[in-house]
Structures are given as structure tokens and as C-alpha cells.
Amino acid sequence: xxxxxxEYNAGNTCSVxxxxxxxxxxxxxxxxxxxxxxxxxxILPGVGSAGSAMQYLKDKSLDKVIRDIKNPLLGIxxxxxxxxxxxxxxxxxxxxxxxxxxxxxxxxxxPHIGWNxxxxxxxxxxxxxxxxxxxxxxxxxxxxxNSFAAAxxxxxxxxxxxxxxxxxxxxxxxxxxxxxxxxALLNNFISL
Amino acid sequence: xxxxxxxIPCLDIKNGKVVKGTAxxxxxxxxxxxxxxxxxxxxxxxxxxxxxITATLExxxxxxxxxxxxxxxxxxxxxxxxxxxCIEDAYLLLCAGADKISVNSAAxxxxxxITELAKRFGSQCVVLAIDAKWKDDSYQVYINGGKKATSIxxxxxxxxxEDKGAGEMLLTSIDQDGARNGFALSLIKEVSKKVNVPVxxxxxxxxxxxxxxxxxxxxxxAALAAGIFHVGLVDIKELKNYLNNINIHVRI
Numbered sequence: 001x002x003x004x005x006x007e008y009n010a011g012n013t014c015s016v017x018x019x020x021x022x023x024x025x026x027x028x029x030x031x032x033x034x035x036x037x038x039x040x041x042x043i044l045p046g047v048g049s050a051g052s053a054m055q056y057l058k059d060k061s062l063d064k065v066i067r068d069i070k071n072p073l074l075g076i077x078x079x080x081x082x083x084x085x086x087x088x089x090x091x092x093x094x095x096x097x098x099x100x101x102x103x104x105x106x107x108x109x110x111p112h113i114g115w116n117x118x119x120x121x122x123x124x125x126x127x128x129x130x131x132x133x134x135x136x137x138x139x140x141x142x143x144x145x146n147s148f149a150a151a152x153x154x155x156x157x158x159x160x161x162x163x164x165x166x167x168x169x170x171x172x173x174x175x176x177x178x179x180x181x182x183x184a185l186l187n188n189f190i191s192l
Numbered sequence: 193x194x195x196x197x198x199x200i201p202c203l204d205i206k207n208g209k210v211v212k213g214t215a216x217x218x219x220x221x222x223x224x225x226x227x228x229x230x231x232x233x234x235x236x237x238x239x240x241x242x243x244x245i246t247a248t249l250e251x252x253x254x255x256x257x258x259x260x261x262x263x264x265x266x267x268x269x270x271x272x273x274x275x276x277x278c279i280e281d282a283y284l285l286l287c288a289g290a291d292k293i294s295v296n297s298a299a300x301x302x303x304x305x306i307t308e309l310a311k312r313f314g315s316q317c318v319v320l321a322i323d324a325k326w327k328d329d330s331y332q333v334y335i336n337g338g339k340k341a342t343s344i345x346x347x348x349x350x351x352x353x354e355d356k357g358a359g360e361m362l363l364t365s366i367d368q369d370g371a372r373n374g375f376a377l378s379l380i381k382e383v384s385k386k387v388n389v390p391v392x393x394x395x396x397x398x399x400x401x402x403x404x405x406x407x408x409x410x411x412x413x414a415a416l417a418a419g420i421f422h423v424g425l426v427d428i429k430e431l432k433n434y435l436n437n438i439n440i441h442v443r444i
Contacts, residue, residue, distance in 0.1 A: 111316040
């Protein structure tokens, strides 16, 4: 199986790759269109800000490529946010795969940093992961709970901790940094 | 349930080894960084902080592969600091597997660095480390590993740092560092009130009760310690069970 971690010049591709290594997967880290099109599974990781990340994807013509992907794609943190219509961060038009907006978090301390519990788990990503397990979050923007939500979490207000639609998956937390539960989620994604 | 409070062991790294001193001096060898990082991950640490305290450029070259090696071996997030002066320094560390980067002296010398880093990597990635020392009836910012006074007021600098885009404050009391007689509670409380980003308290942890004090409502979101974990004076697993039993929400 070929897993491609999409590189977009904002770091942390290595962390995702190291986590996949623990699952016995040796991913390709690339922003090359042919590599991306030949992948069985794709991961769009996330450190960066929405504006510079979208600009990079556009410069490499990856925005169109990602929209047309038919195999499973997992967006992590910013990667999940980029799958939505629009982000308030840098006033950015995103990929539009999920008809929802990404908004600045308003309640509690922001950024929302640390381990938080995930609930209302739905779909194959959370197979064998129990309700209320802890995942690691580090973000200032979030997607409100909507019909795509595959998991939710609370930071005074409830937000989408994961979303899913067809072959597109997104998680607001960092499974690559969330210990054994995070690895289990990545394993579920790889096993789709 | 609210967000959990975090317990963060800190690894000061010099010449490839973890070291620890008192009030920033008298450094002692505490072992291998990767081994310690793995041990703390297994014991239930929520995050790690790794600080490069080497002085020479030559030694710094060895730091990146070390960070890569830590990232390969641990499954929890970690922040890296020490000697980050530009976007490129930060980018290389993030690429090596760091999750957040912390800036200290370089940000005091050029506060615009905070904004540049936040624009490129997002505020959530940028930790402003502030070393505070009580002097002339106020807490003042010290730089260059606690050696140089700046006469900048800590509260003002924390507020300015947040405005510039820092996503978290790592607040160390130089007076308390290594003394093991408790965190600088008034300092932590004031900064915590001043900023809306999470505050990590550092300096002074000696026993479990000190963590309970500093993680109470209105104080810190996370507590950092080094020596007491390295020498086994406080066990992270026992500490978290203790906090959980007194209703401080932690990840068990």
C-alpha cells in the first residue's frame, strides 16, 4: 500500500511519518502531483496558518488535485480545516470539500492546547476507540458541530473533533501525537 | 469535562546530555535525552520541553538529529527551544518533529520575530518563554539564560508577546528555579490574568502539593519541572493520580 503525506512547506510531516513507521508503513512525503495521484491513502498534515498553506497548495496546483482525490484522505488539524469552505484565519478560501466554515475559538483560553476527551464517535476512524478517550489538540480555530461531525470535544463550547464525508476524513487533534489511541486511529485510517 | 491540565517534564540539553542546575547554574549530567523522553512518555507525561542550552555553533549542529531521534521515539508532543533566532531555525526543528517552538532572548531583542513565526506556522506553534526575576519591587525579564537583566516588566512583556502572536507562555521564575520550595504563585497568577493564551508554570516544583497549588483555577494551565522528575523525587504517574483524586482534571 502506498501512503503519501502531502508536504506543504509548513513542517510536521516528519511526525506523521514517524507515527506511520510505528505501524509498519513507510510513507512517501511529497508535493508531487504524480505521487499524490498514485497514492492509496493520503494524509494532509497540519502545522501552519491557513493563508500560507492554501497559497502553497495553489502555487503547486495541489488544490485542484486534492479536490478530485477518490481514495481516502485524512486531514490533520490545519489539514482538516483546509478541507472546509472557508477559514477566518487570514480570511482564506479553502478547498470546499466540507460545506462549513472554520471560525476562531471564542471561549476559554485560546489556543486550545492539550489533551481533551472525544465523544459521539462515529465511523470507521474510531473503530475500537472508546468514548471519552484523550487526544492531543493544539489549535485556535475550529469547526462547529455539524452533520459531518464524526467526533466532538468541548472547550467550553462543543466543536467538531473529527469530520467525515465520503472518502474525506478530518481530525482536529493530532493522532500522530496522541499516544496509543492516536496510533489506533491512524491504523484504522490505513486499514480503510 | 474541561481541558486537562498538563504535566510537562523539561529536558535541558547540553552537548547531547540532559543537565540540570540550580538558579540556572551548577549543571549536572542527568542522562540521555531520548531515554528520558521515552521514560516520561511511558509514565504519562502530557508533553515534553527540550531546551538546547549549548553555547557553541558546533554543538548546535548535533541538536537537530537529536530532536529527530526524540520524535521517532515518543508519541506525545514536544516543544523545542534554545537559540532559535529566525524562521529557518524554527522550520528545521519543526521538520525534525518538534510540535512547538519556544523563543526567549531572540524575541526580546526582536519582538517582530514572534509575529513572523506566528504568521508562518500559526500562533499555536509559538511559545514565548519568559525568565522572570524579582528585582526592585517587580518581576523583570532576564535573557541569555538568566544572565542578563533587561528591566522589561514581565506583565507588560507577556501582554506584548500575546499581541505579537505568541500562542502560549512558558513562565519561569529564576528565583525559584531548582529551589524545590514551590512555584512563584503570585507571578503565575498575575500573568495568567493578563493573557488569554495558556500559561505553563516553571521553576520551584518540589512535591506533588506544589503542582496542585499552581494548577488550581486562576493559575497555570500546565506545570513544568525538571530535576525532581530526573532524580525520581516525584513520579509522574503518582503525581497525576494524586491530582486526579483532588479533582484537578488530568489525563490518566
